[in-house]
Amino acid sequence: MITAQRSVLRRVFPVAIASTLLSFLAVACGESKVAQCNKFTTVANKAKDFANNSEALKGERDPNKIADKIGQLADRLDSLNNDMKAVSLSDDKLKSFQTQYADLVSIGAKDMRSLAGAIKNRNAAELERSSRSLQDVGPKLINVDQQLNSYCKS
Template sequence: MVCSLFRLRRGVWQTSTIAALAFLVVGCSEGKVSQCNQLIGVANQAVTQVQSVTQSANPAPGAPGTSNANNANNIEAMTRIATAADQARTEMEGLQFSDERLTQFQSRFVAMYTEIGNATRALVSSAQASNSQGAQQAFDQLKTATEKEAPLVTEVNQYCANPQ
């Protein structure tokens, strides 16, 4: 009787241990939904930061009819946008994905944020130097970089909407 009780307890302990380990493995590994939420969360945060800056900013640096004070405010706003792009890039780079497709999306976001930050800083430099040709080039680069966002977001949303 004592031996069978010991076997029963040992069996229960082994079953409990196996169940606990399985729970930890499943609980610690992140599924596709969780990883998608992380990626989307960083992207949404970047958009929110840029929108916050642009909503409080004045017309673009060097726009006709703007004063020097407005230009200084706009340069400050553009600098904050470059900083937000750098922060988004850093946060995006810090994410770890087991899903290869999400890693590809992550790389594209990192490249886009890098391009946005660089183009924005070039625009600021050109505006400060009153270099209209340089400002136009930087603006075109910024426009090209930001145009990548909508298709990328659409692809991420389509991929993440499929739970498998």
């Protein structure tokens, strides 16, 4: 009986050690914080491109065309939001930034749609509310971006 147990231990023990070592290697070889930060910032930098695309509104005078362009910008924000949510992160702090960023982008897209509707419907109260909300989102996004940069540099 003891010989049978020793025989089983001789076969099981090396497999258990190998499994444990592979688990440690898998964790150690996981994506680094730097790699995850790079993935996140690649998507976040699309927001800067978005800001450049919004410059096209400056020369437009037709309210309906302005509303349509704002709606298109909202669609781009939704696309950016989907890209942000699709980034796979394991770092809890980065996941928190990802959630904050996605939530703010979602609010921005919603407010842009409200703004476009207010322009088309000539609804001054909704125009004011949407504009104010959009103005609040910008600094919050900048704050998340600054926190992200600080975290990724540390």
